[in-house]
Amino acid sequence: MSVITPDIIAAHQLTAGEYDKIVSLLGREPTWTELGIFSVMWSEHCSYKSSRLHLKKLPTRSKLVLQGPGENAGIIDIGGGYAIAFKIESHNHPSFIEPFQGAATGVGGILRDIFTMGARPIAVMDALRFGPLTRESENPQTGARNARILEGVVSGIAHYGNCFGVPTVGGECVFDPSYNGNPLVNVFALGVFKKGEVFYGKAEGIGNPVIYVGAKTGRDGIHGASMASAEFTEESKQKRPNVQVGDPFLEKLLLEACLEAMKTGAIVGIQDMGAAGLTSSSCEMGSRAGTGVEIDMQYVPQRETGMTPYEILLSESQERMLLVAEKGREEEVFSVFRKWGLDAVTIGVVTGTGKLCVKDHGQIVAEIPNHALANEAPLYDRPHTTPYRTAPMEAPAFDNLPTPQRALEILISSGDLCSKRWIYEQYDYMVRTNTVEGPGGDAAVVRVKETGTSIAMSLDGNGRYCSLSPREGARLIVAECCRNLSTVGALPVAATNNLNFGNPERPEIMAQLVEAIEGMGEACTFFETPITGGNVSLYNETLGDAIYPSPVIGIVGLMKTSVPAGIAFRNPGRSVILLGGLGTSDRIRFGGTQYAKQIIQSLWGLPPALGMDYEKRVQAAVREIVAGGLAESAHDLSDGGLAVALAESSFGNGIGAEIDLATDLAPEIALFHEGPSRILISTDNAAGIEQIARKHGVEALKIGVTLKEKVVIRNRAASLLNCDLDSLRQLWEGSLEKLLQS
Amino acid sequence: MKCGVVVFPGSNCDHDAWYAVSHNIGQTTEFIWHDAPKLGDIDAVILPGGFSYGDYLRCGAIARFSPVMKAVANFARDGGLVLGICNGFQILVESGLLPGALLRNQGLKFLCKTIELRTESTNSPFTHAATKGQVLNLPIAHGEGCYFADDRTLDELEAEDRIAFRYKTNPNGSVRDIAGILSRERNVLGMMPHPERATEPLMGSTDGLVILQSMVSALAATSK
Numbered sequence: 001m002s003v004i005t006p007d008i009i010a011a012h013q014l015t016a017g018e019y020d021k022i023v024s025l026l027g028r029e030p031t032w033t034e035l036g037i038f039s040v041m042w043s044e045h046c047s048y049k050s051s052r053l054h055l056k057k058l059p060t061r062s063k064l065v066l067q068g069p070g071e072n073a074g075i076i077d078i079g080g081g082y083a084i085a086f087k088i089e090s091h092n093h094p095s096f097i098e099p100f101q102g103a104a105t106g107v108g109g110i111l112r113d114i115f116t117m118g119a120r121p122i123a124v125m126d127a128l129r130f131g132p133l134t135r136e137s138e139n140p141q142t143g144a145r146n147a148r149i150l151e152g153v154v155s156g157i158a159h160y161g162n163c164f165g166v167p168t169v170g171g172e173c174v175f176d177p178s179y180n181g182n183p184l185v186n187v188f189a190l191g192v193f194k195k196g197e198v199f200y201g202k203a204e205g206i207g208n209p210v211i212y213v214g215a216k217t218g219r220d221g222i223h224g225a226s227m228a229s230a231e232f233t234e235e236s237k238q239k240r241p242n243v244q245v246g247d248p249f250l251e252k253l254l255l256e257a258c259l260e261a262m263k264t265g266a267i268v269g270i271q272d273m274g275a276a277g278l279t280s281s282s283c284e285m286g287s288r289a290g291t292g293v294e295i296d297m298q299y300v301p302q303r304e305t306g307m308t309p310y311e312i313l314l315s316e317s318q319e320r321m322l323l324v325a326e327k328g329r330e331e332e333v334f335s336v337f338r339k340w341g342l343d344a345v346t347i348g349v350v351t352g353t354g355k356l357c358v359k360d361h362g363q364i365v366a367e368i369p370n371h372a373l374a375n376e377a378p379l380y381d382r383p384h385t386t387p388y389r390t391a392p393m394e395a396p397a398f399d400n401l402p403t404p405q406r407a408l409e410i411l412i413s414s415g416d417l418c419s420k421r422w423i424y425e426q427y428d429y430m431v432r433t434n435t436v437e438g439p440g441g442d443a444a445v446v447r448v449k450e451t452g453t454s455i456a457m458s459l460d461g462n463g464r465y466c467s468l469s470p471r472e473g474a475r476l477i478v479a480e481c482c483r484n485l486s487t488v489g490a491l492p493v494a495a496t497n498n499l500n501f502g503n504p505e506r507p508e509i510m511a512q513l514v515e516a517i518e519g520m521g522e523a524c525t526f527f528e529t530p531i532t533g534g535n536v537s538l539y540n541e542t543l544g545d546a547i548y549p550s551p552v553i554g555i556v557g558l559m560k561t562s563v564p565a566g567i568a569f570r571n572p573g574r575s576v577i578l579l580g581g582l583g584t585s586d587r588i589r590f591g592g593t594q595y596a597k598q599i600i601q602s603l604w605g606l607p608p609a610l611g612m613d614y615e616k617r618v619q620a621a622v623r624e625i626v627a628g629g630l631a632e633s634a635h636d637l638s639d640g641g642l643a644v645a646l647a648e649s650s651f652g653n654g655i656g657a658e659i660d661l662a663t664d665l666a667p668e669i670a671l672f673h674e675g676p677s678r679i680l681i682s683t684d685n686a687a688g689i690e691q692i693a694r695k696h697g698v699e700a701l702k703i704g705v706t707l708k709e710k711v712v713i714r715n716r717a718a719s720l721l722n723c724d725l726d727s728l729r730q731l732w733e734g735s736l737e738k739l740l741q742s
Numbered sequence: 743m744k745c746g747v748v749v750f751p752g753s754n755c756d757h758d759a760w761y762a763v764s765h766n767i768g769q770t771t772e773f774i775w776h777d778a779p780k781l782g783d784i785d786a787v788i789l790p791g792g793f794s795y796g797d798y799l800r801c802g803a804i805a806r807f808s809p810v811m812k813a814v815a816n817f818a819r820d821g822g823l824v825l826g827i828c829n830g831f832q833i834l835v836e837s838g839l840l841p842g843a844l845l846r847n848q849g850l851k852f853l854c855k856t857i858e859l860r861t862e863s864t865n866s867p868f869t870h871a872a873t874k875g876q877v878l879n880l881p882i883a884h885g886e887g888c889y890f891a892d893d894r895t896l897d898e899l900e901a902e903d904r905i906a907f908r909y910k911t912n913p914n915g916s917v918r919d920i921a922g923i924l925s926r927e928r929n930v931l932g933m934m935p936h937p938e939r940a941t942e943p944l945m946g947s948t949d950g951l952v953i954l955q956s957m958v959s960a961l962a963a964t965s966k
Contacts, residue, residue: 155851
């Protein structure tokens, strides 16, 4: 239809070399439609062409892993005849261009990944990163824009998850100028099903019908996958039409219809139409089964008239699925979808050619070997040097530090550490009545009614640590996530990761990615939490400014169902124990802390030092303590260190603590360093805890007692801080709303 | 009690209601599909929470035209117990089985939290096992829960002791802090808070049990 020029190739974000490869795979020049298909399937977003080589370094197996990377989601055996499917995915670029729909469709996409495998989604979590809000931003206009993005993203997540009927049970939200032009929206979803009832995206059985179900196809989201594979420029706003529009009601119907249709036994394979829509679902299903797929565009339900095959194939309209049914049993499938009021039509057939053959009213418009699209994408070993960093190694002068009490007030009122109630109250975190521990704890806990066990889950991803050392930062992230799970009494068993980085064509950014993957791999191997899938989001740059290297990890853990201890002190007069000990730090290792960020307003040095072996023993000890019912409360130390953890444990029930330390560390380091491997516990059985700690070879330092309405900390009788709990809690609770005001 | 839980397209607390009634108070419970012309052999029906028909147009506005709602109206007219929770309450006011309307929350945001509810009337099959003034800790989860009615209707509701529950601290701007109301015959209750989400210790509260158990004992008393 038109001659393919170098400009057209570039507009499809393909290099000249990639175009040559297409020509050689096809043995001819591609058609316009074929070029569009290759451009999405070979995009960074779909093909992982820059990261694949390094992702192979991650551990992916254990005896609980039933399905590792490469499918719609990873699957873990949870015992009792049940399994869970879970995965995290980013929707960063769309959420920047159109926050509400970008975030909403991010939730919709990951939910489809879960139920396309036959699992019913039972929990969602979100890891969010924004530029600083109005009152914390250097530039009021930028701050106001960040506030609008946050409000849009949160209401988008709420809109989709609440209506769909899946609880949003946790997550994290961090603010930093590094995300001013590139907010991050990473959505995690988890579903449960009977072991052995899994469905795969395979187009098996030559002659079987290929059936399209769900929403009609429109012009929305065309080339979304390619958009997500480029940096933002001034022109990016023109890409708004590339963002899809979500309808959670339709997705709820699709969920119920798919799960019901699966029970008929007539479905052979099923795959959702996510990034790259109909194109990726059909060629991936064919590629996995080693078959061909022939589809005719005239049968595809369309929302608007006059759509070209190119547009139909590349549309990312939401709430659609492609399935292959047993020939002759189509009516069983159709009747289920009719019951739920959804479109279901046969649009093609499984063939033996191994090719994706696209017709329009019988005329072939594209014919490409499936494996060329799905498996022959370019693989790049991109050059990588030393990780990009601008922070100095040496600490600045610690001049004019505020009192520890003032520092604590500043920290707990900051966007990073204040209460996130304003966010999570917009999410229905209780629907399905499985939420045992909702937002605000160390980890969310969701019970599985059928097995008497619960799944604990947490998301972590400290970008500041990774900006100082991607390798050490990634290890710390895994350690913290496992610690969060252990603190609620769960054994961490498997992980999913979302790697958010800048432009991999810059060797110093590529080095961040490589080192973070290697650090994550080392820690996941050590903590026995294999990665079962995930997502890579690159080109998170605007006008050449990259985000912090921001790997996010989601880890799931298993535990017996019981009422959790929780992070809040429950009774006055209880012993306060710091399991793992006070730890140590120095000024170099203090440079990535919240104190450095919020009080000294600088970033330097290295992240906190991690001893993985000690960390693992602390985690084993706390699991035993919590499972044995010895802890009235347990809360892990992370951002803001001991003082912030103490404050957080005090807010829940108005029970604070009186702490007596005996340390030579400077007050700001003793109270606010972020050394890992530490958990704050309150108990009426200190001796029992000390005994378990001894058994695991870890310190259990008795540092004080709980008391009503105050937080008091002394070092060798010298008062460090003495706060009235009520006023401290007001600062913490009301801060986010204040920061959002202009 | 033989209880039916209506399933509209978009209902998402249907299973929760079913679980609370069948597992946590041990009563026979079945689902009723939205196009069912009859309710069958049941003593009580629950219209569950969710987003029936996507809440398109207005919450509950399309569900009221569902075939099952004719059957529910007949069931209510014949004295059957009807409990509308959250979206179910919205459907009850849209279909005229209860007076008033549910508007967007005053704060214009969806709100999910556990709130304190004061039992105002114990003169109903849903509340007779509670004590007057009893405070119940129940979750809310809604974007359109701001109850509104004109003063005459409100005065009438008060005069007839038909306000079943009030919020202790009003979360959504409801007039006169109203959280749940009864029909004139007292056999239809609509409420925004979710009793089914507070029916076992793991859920964080068991205060919803008193409502479900009231229904069971009221039915047992009438069948004697």
